[in-house]
Structures are given as structure tokens and as C-alpha cells.
Amino acid sequence: MKAFIVHESRIFTLNSIPIKLGRNLDNHLVLSNKAVSRYHAEIYLENETFYLKDLESTSGTSVNGTEINSPFALSSGDKISLADVQLTFFTDLDHLDSTTKQRTSNLDDFTG
Incomplete structure (x- = not known):
């Protein structure tokens, strides 16, 4: 099952x-913003559902404007905020524009 983060x-x-x-x-995705905790959050897969979990960060994690305090089941298009860093979670990239699609990186190759 594929998933993507847009940042x-x-x-x-x-x-x-x-x-x-x-x-x-x-971290797999390194965010250099000082408001982001050293180990801020985690995305994991359980029973074919992707979850976002805050790792006891200092400034909190929210999805679609609501702070999360327990694992949150993600849906494609969800807006994730780690402190003041904005990310978007997708399981399907069909609706993204072609310019954004050309900027795809594998997190295995991402060094910061």
C-alpha cells in the first residue's frame, strides 16, 4: 500500500x-524547523490503515486543525501540522498538478 507526504x-x-x-x-523525513521536536511524530500502517502518532512532541501535532493526543487514522488529503510545519498526506496522487508530481522523492534517498 503506497502513501505520500507533500511538503x-x-x-x-x-x-x-x-x-x-x-x-x-x-528521522526518515528531517524537518529543520526549530519548533519541530527532534522526534516529533510517526506514521505507521496497521490493518491497511495509516496512522499518525505524536511522539510526545513539545509543540504538538494536529490533523486538519485538530490536535491529536492518540494515534489518528489518516485519510488521503489530510493536512498534518507538526508545530508550524505543514504537510499533506496522500494515498493517491492523481489530482496533483504535474509540476508537483515531478518533484517526487523516495524517503529512502532523502538526506535532509
Whole structure:
């Protein structure tokens, strides 16, 4: 099952699950914003559903404007906020414009 994160007009393919997001360089998706915790959140797959879990971050995690305190079942198009960093979760890229689609990166190859 494929999933993608869009951040600043770049698409990251979530190849290996779980995916850790945060400021530390050993995260799968490194976010250099100082408001983001070193280990901020995680996306994992359980029973064919992707979940977002806050890893006790300092500034919180929200989905579609609602702060989450327990694992949250993600749907394609959900807007994720890690502190003031905005991401969008997708399972289907058909509706994205071609310019954004050309900026696809595999998280396995992403170094920050």
C-alpha cells in the first residue's frame, strides 16, 4: 500500500513503514524547523490503515486543525501540522498538478 507526504511542493514516497518525522538527522523525513521536536511524530500502517502518532512532541501535532493526543487514522488529503510545519498526506496522487508530481522523492534517498 503506497502513501505520500507533500511538503513545500515536494512529494515524498513513504517506502518503509513506520516513518519517523522530526528535526534529528536519523528521522526518515528531517524537518529543520526549530519548533519541530527532534522526534516529533510517526506514521505507521496497521490493518491497511495509516496512522499518525505524536511522539510526545513539545509543540504538538494536529490533523486538519485538530490536535491529536492518540494515534489518528489518516485519510488521503489530510493536512498534518507538526508545530508550524505543514504537510499533506496522500494515498493517491492523481489530482496533483504535474509540476508537483515531478518533484517526487523516495524517503529512502532523502538526506535532509
